[in-house]
Amino acid sequence: MQDEQLNEALALGARNKIFRAISKSPGLHFRELQRRTKIATGSLQYHLDFLLKRHIIKAEKNGKFVRYYSTRGEQLGENQETMALLRQPSLRKIVLYLLTKKRANNERIAAAIGLSPSTVSWHMVKLVQGNLVEKRRVGRKTFFYIKDADNISALLSTYKKSFLDEMVDSFVEIWDEMQVQVK
Numbered sequence: 001m002q003d004e005q006l007n008e009a010l011a012l013g014a015r016n017k018i019f020r021a022i023s024k025s026p027g028l029h030f031r032e033l034q035r036r037t038k039i040a041t042g043s044l045q046y047h048l049d050f051l052l053k054r055h056i057i058k059a060e061k062n063g064k065f066v067r068y069y070s071t072r073g074e075q076l077g078e079n080q081e082t083m084a085l086l087r088q089p090s091l092r093k094i095v096l097y098l099l100t101k102k103r104a105n106n107e108r109i110a111a112a113i114g115l116s117p118s119t120v121s122w123h124m125v126k127l128v129q130g131n132l133v134e135k136r137r138v139g140r141k142t143f144f145y146i147k148d149a150d151n152i153s154a155l156l157s158t159y160k161k162s163f164l165d166e167m168v169d170s171f172v173e174i175w176d177e178m179q180v181q182v183k
Helices: 002-009 013-024 030-037 041-053 077-086 089-101 106-113 117-129 149-158 166-182
Strands: 057-062 065-070 103-105 133-138 141-146
Touching: 013 030, 013 041, 013 057, 013 065, 030 041, 030 065, 041 057, 057 077, 065 077, 077 089, 077 149, 089 103, 089 106, 089 117, 089 133, 089 141, 089 149, 089 166, 103 106, 106 117, 106 141, 117 133, 117 141, 149 166
Parallel strands: none
Antiparallel strands: 057 065, 103 141, 133 141
């Protein structure tokens, strides 16, 4: 019966397009979903409300964004917050940099990704609070490390196509090669 209701709800082309976009790219926010589906604002909001009321998708407030996730199929579970952080381009650049360098201080990260040290510092607070990054003092410097590099790398690999980011593509290519060598 549930499959019948799902099929009925997704029979409309626009709803099906929205659901597929959310399923392929969990954690998209409204404007990104609008860009990818090319559905007008009012229509998109109407169909999102329809899908939310029928529990086909769910919405999570994350900072100033509402992010959308499918309630069907593969679930992110505890990785939902990680994915929400990885959807933010500046945070993703920082994470990718730390994944390749293992550790770095604020100044080195800022220089590498082209952001001011104060902006990087602000982003690092979010990454530490989100439990993606750990900070340790060594003498007078504070260094940042990725907490669970394998989990984050696996998420990036699984959802590589949804990021539309060449840096992610390059990282995943290297990470996948390393995984093959380990096996």
